[in-house]
Amino acid sequence: MDCDNEMLEKILKKVNGVVKEDNEIREFTLIPSVGKDRNVSPINYVWEEHALGLETWCAGLLFGYAQKQIFKWRCRKDHDTLNDYLVIALLINPEVRTFWNIKRELLDGNLLDCSTELRFSRLVLSWKPKSYEAYSYRIAIFKKIGHAKMDFREESDLLDSVTRNTPNNYHAWNHRIWCFENYMLVYETDALSRELRFSEDWIKTHVSEHTGFHYRQHVIDSLKGHKLKEIDEYSKLVLNCDSGCTAQHQILYLLIYELHKVLPDLHHHFPGHESIWYHRKYVVHTMHAHLCQIHSVDRDIPQFEFNGAAKLLDGVARSCRNGVRCLKEEQMQSTNLYKRLVLNEREFLDGDFKDEDVRLSRNYRMWLRCIVGIIV
Amino acid sequence: MATSMVNEVKGDDSVPKELLLEKHVSFLREYGQNEDNFEYGITDYLRMSGVYWGLTALDLMGKLKELPENEIVEFVQKCQDPESGGISGCINHDPHLLHTVSAIQVLCIYDRLDAINVEGVIKYVKSLQKDDGSFTGDKWGEVDTRFSFCAVLTLSLLKRMDAIDVDKAVEFVESCMNFDGGFGSRPLSESHAGLIYCCVGFLSITQRLDIIKRDTLAWWLCERQLPSGGLNGRPEKLPDVCYSWWVLSSLSMLGRLHWIDFAALEKFIVSCQDSETGGFSDRPGDITDPYHTLFGLAALSLMGNGALKRVNPTYCMPQEVIDKLELKPQILN
Numbered sequence A: 001m002d003c004d005n006e007m008l009e010k011i012l013k014k015v016n017g018v019v020k021e022d023n024e025i026r027e028f029t030l031i032p033s034v035g036k037d038r039n040v041s042p043i044n045y046v047w048e049e050h051a052l053g054l055e056t057w058c059a060g061l062l063f064g065y066a067q068k069q070i071f072k073w074r075c076r077k078d079h080d081t082l083n084d085y086l087v088i089a090l091l092i093n094p095e096v097r098t099f100w101n102i103k104r105e106l107l108d109g110n111l112l113d114c115s116t117e118l119r120f121s122r123l124v125l126s127w128k129p130k131s132y133e134a135y136s137y138r139i140a141i142f143k144k145i146g147h148a149k150m151d152f153r154e155e156s157d158l159l160d161s162v163t164r165n166t167p168n169n170y171h172a173w174n175h176r177i178w179c180f181e182n183y184m185l186v187y188e189t190d191a192l193s194r195e196l197r198f199s200e201d202w203i204k205t206h207v208s209e210h211t212g213f214h215y216r217q218h219v220i221d222s223l224k225g226h227k228l229k230e231i232d233e234y235s236k237l238v239l240n241c242d243s244g245c246t247a248q249h250q251i252l253y254l255l256i257y258e259l260h261k262v263l264p265d266l267h268h269h270f271p272g273h274e275s276i277w278y279h280r281k282y283v284v285h286t287m288h289a290h291l292c293q294i295h296s297v298d299r300d301i302p303q304f305e306f307n308g309a310a311k312l313l314d315g316v317a318r319s320c321r322n323g324v325r326c327l328k329e330e331q332m333q334s335t336n337l338y339k340r341l342v343l344n345e346r347e348f349l350d351g352d353f354k355d356e357d358v359r360l361s362r363n364y365r366m367w368l369r370c371i372v373g374i375i376v
Numbered sequence B: 001m002a003t004s005m006v007n008e009v010k011g012d013d014s015v016p017k018e019l020l021l022e023k024h025v026s027f028l029r030e031y032g033q034n035e036d037n038f039e040y041g042i043t044d045y046l047r048m049s050g051v052y053w054g055l056t057a058l059d060l061m062g063k064l065k066e067l068p069e070n071e072i073v074e075f076v077q078k079c080q081d082p083e084s085g086g087i088s089g090c091i092n093h094d095p096h097l098l099h100t101v102s103a104i105q106v107l108c109i110y111d112r113l114d115a116i117n118v119e120g121v122i123k124y125v126k127s128l129q130k131d132d133g134s135f136t137g138d139k140w141g142e143v144d145t146r147f148s149f150c151a152v153l154t155l156s157l158l159k160r161m162d163a164i165d166v167d168k169a170v171e172f173v174e175s176c177m178n179f180d181g182g183f184g185s186r187p188l189s190e191s192h193a194g195l196i197y198c199c200v201g202f203l204s205i206t207q208r209l210d211i212i213k214r215d216t217l218a219w220w221l222c223e224r225q226l227p228s229g230g231l232n233g234r235p236e237k238l239p240d241v242c243y244s245w246w247v248l249s250s251l252s253m254l255g256r257l258h259w260i261d262f263a264a265l266e267k268f269i270v271s272c273q274d275s276e277t278g279g280f281s282d283r284p285g286d287i288t289d290p291y292h293t294l295f296g297l298a299a300l301s302l303m304g305n306g307a308l309k310r311v312n313p314t315y316c317m318p319q320e321v322i323d324k325l326e327l328k329p330q331i332l333n
């Protein structure tokens, strides 16, 4: 098969036909075609699986051709033709920002259908799940239709399949955080409890993926500003709390739950995983910082009569936030919760570690002393 | 469930042990000459950054003259958008901050800033700052800490930091700091070595490294070194040559370079060379590219390799260029 422009146009039309007609199209891929016969069609479409493949031997030519046409057609009025070229070029290389920008221009002019575009960007993500541009484009669409109109089931389904197939996918998890902040917390009533459950299941089944742990940490952090209905259930599961633990400090219940239920389980079943140790650092650091904060409200900070006073106050506020040291440290250290925390870490570190965990536990002990200021 | 040890890369006897400078020079000189290369054919949208990677790498090896200066300067000129003032990755493409910064770095290395409309660039960068101090990469507007870094990198090279609200910009970067001392791409995002480099670099240029939790962050950074000597960018990920640069340069700005085992890292980086084609790849045995070649060489330079020019950790440009511009990015002792 000779690859002249006529032939490329034919391939282009066929691919676009599939993308337009198959409403459930779910998968695109480039098929390596080393030693393949170039006399057969480079398009491989399996309708039953809603999957479309394109042989690499023609992908480079097709991309170069589509790119030329895009720049030629950009300023003209025939938007459909332009979009056909954009579809091909972006399927082959979704990192070309300029092509997404042209789509944004068309979107802004109401010349593209938002749901078709969501489907298209999902198709791109099926093939390049780490495409920063594809996630950005989805967010642009949600901004256009209004966040409230987001179909979170669809979004969650997309993220599930993407994160299952690509470990530690930074952009995908950032996208979930975006959905959590802009949709779930705003329009759903049970988002917090659902995401707490979801992330707990996730980290237990993906123990080497720090990115998932980070997501859970973010959900837990959100308890500072949002009431969790099930907080009593969590508190029943954990130790009796310090008397300072009011509803305002519900995050403490979750941190204790993490320390007593989640972490021991993870350490036991999955030895040698750095991500679990990092999660432990998060829990202890956050707990320590929270305790520090409770015991260092501004009015308690003594006023000093010298020039450096303002600086000193800054320094105090800053170091408290850092959880390193604060003026009220002694008072904080006398609370039951703090004593229990230290005791807990001491007993934990005195346990029996093997292989990689020997090194990781040694690092953790040093980190506790040098960074948090807890000597165990 | 496999243990974290599967994430390690074992060097074998066939990997290079010496620095192959001549090979890298010809690799960079010839890169892109073979138009049949599929990867090259579909990536011209980032040609401007490619020019910066190749040119800086060659300059660090003392071979700046290997590339045609006038042709490159002309290319940069053609990529400036007369309307917005921004610079694109390639002719016909839209301007973007990522390519604007690369273009300015290239022109500074050549001392040819006069070739473009500098006021236009300043106007462009200024137009991308939002009310909260953050920067978008172009007019379509996603926020990312990378763009904050690109903005101040560009403006400081042009000596026009006054064009933006620096205090607000610092405030935004500070809001991206995590409990582990690291930074992500936006507030609430996971710490990531590449973005940490951007944020530390940003604070180095704005002389605000004081807001960093220095030892907390340095601790996290030096834990990126794996038993193979290589550095990864996040916990339990594979080592990668480009992270050698991002982690190392951040530690250098924080004055904690000595927390890394140089000998082990050097061995890893050198093993990522391709002794036939030249160039560095992300890991031993992979395909080499100009991007990893620059960051491999820059990391070696930062560790004091005498065969290379000294690199500046903040700008990832030869120190002599930074000195000539009389720039003094903050470095902690």
Ligand SMILES: [Zn+2]
Pocket (backbone or CB within 6 Å): B240, B241, B242, B243, B282, B292
């Ligand atoms: Zn890399």
